[in-house]
Amino acid sequence: MYQVGIDIGSSAAKAAVISEGEVIKTILLDTGFSSRKVADTIYATLEAEGITKENAKYVATGYGRISVPYADDVITEITCHGKGSYFLFGENGTIIDIGGQDTKGISLKNGRVMKFIMNDKCSAGTGKFLEVMTNRLGLTPQELSALARKGKEITISSMCTVFAESEVISLIGKETPREDIAFGVIESVVNKVVSLLAQVPNDQYFLTGGLCEDIYIVERLAKALNAPVKTTPLARFAGAIGAAIAC
């Protein structure tokens, strides 16, 4: 029996298949306009490999979790990130999930979620903030981090994505070097995330979500938190893996 976890986030849709306790397959797609459509694409992709309703259980999570008609169960991404992170890291700590539209801090003890915190309606400190700024600077996320490493310290003081974008535009207007702006953009996200995490402090942290392969951000987070931040490429799929475990 396969266990399939499907995590439909605001910008990316992830799927993970577990068989006999191992993650045997992952899928990553843009969520696009329709959660339903991307859910169907995931089903068809797995079906082509012989994973179907006949031999698999499905659990859906993420903002699009209610748009997965074939799901046997629906669980929130907070519980799923908890289960998935415990599977990946196997230790106590606080999960940092920087998602497309929200950022979460989830405190984990013996594999159980003890407490969690989410940003409010505002997109400060989320993937959306980074997306808007990389677009404004004409960069890819990888280029942003590479440049930021070379940048000098500047502060982007607006927390609000919309105001921060106009702050960046005025920095561009003043011919501030792009690497300095890149540095300021990433520090802004790191600071906002760290202030959110003050409510779920821990000895160590695990970064999940789309930024888990960005070494520069992991370094900056560890420095600001003054604690180790662990991650792995599979952590992008932590929510989907957690959903699969919950099958």
Next chain:
Amino acid sequence: METLALPKSFDEFVDARKAGFLKVKEYVENGGHLVGMFCSYTPLELFDAAGVSVVGLCGTSNEPIADAEKVLPKNLCPLIKSSYGFAYTEKCPYTYFCDFIVGETTCDGKKKMFELLNDIKETYVLHLPQSQKRDYAKEIWYQEIKLLKEYMEERYGIEITDEKLREAARKRNELRKTQMELYALQGAVPPAMKATEVMSTLAQGMFNFGVDAQHASYKAKVDAAKEALAGGAKPVDEKAKRILLTGCPSTGVIQKVGMTIENNGGVIVCLDDCGGERTQKMLVDENADDILRAISDRYLEIHCSVMTTNEGRIANTREMCQKYKVDGVVEMVLQACHTFNVESTLMQNMCDDEGIPYMKLETDYSTTDSGQIETRLAAFIEML
């Protein structure tokens, strides 16, 4: 019979609202008197004794808020904006047809809003002490209640006798006992009904003319629940996590918070806002020599976050958590409600102390954050 004018935009109203206006208009045209109020500190017995219907005007809908923001600041509690907005837009028949409104100096937002509300509809403001602690606090409140009594006697050309007050206290106590029965049924193991049903019953009950009609509507709900229970009905899943909902008045978020809890594996077993057990379990001493003082004393005992200090509220919630075998506490703070928001730290400390998971939600009456609220509540319930 005097004929009353309808609001200017009456013709544009939907049918249900039109019907509401015509019902209240008829009541007033036939000699009925109506007073609007906002708060559990309002001494209801006074109005009952004067033969005046008293109706809760707390705004619970997002609808008039945009209009209210033409006058009031945006960054203000939605309950205050909604209450003012209904008066401003002439969309609430009770606000529109009432003789006057009684308010209290509870929070800053409300007491300053009352100054503006008074331009639309006469608003009489009772001056509430800042706490129950000072020796003379009870005397201040007694004098305020007495002043309101004298005001009403003069306004309506009547005498509010001790006998009438005593009779009113007796009836209100009976109503409170029925309300307590409703809470007990809702908090039973497993609950005899969903809290959202109770919330709706209480909210609708407020719009009855007179204490008898209000009592009858609550009694009907109690009887129906008991009958269903006797018939073997189990309206709530036994595995549902038992939630205590505390914080600001929750009628405006029955859908967004109440239904969401109850649709995601939880059930609210204790409504711990100002309309709940914390307030309703306090009865007036019907046999007191000085009945007016017994009434004023009872109301001042209410534990609201506007009081400093306010340990009684936290102590009561601790008791409710044990009494109702609560799995988790959700505190709902309406945006810009500073008193409940600041006091939430004390509530959280108490929950930590008791080992009961706690979550605070800050929200308003809009639907902009429904998705996030649902994720948070569902995750909280999964965590329990």
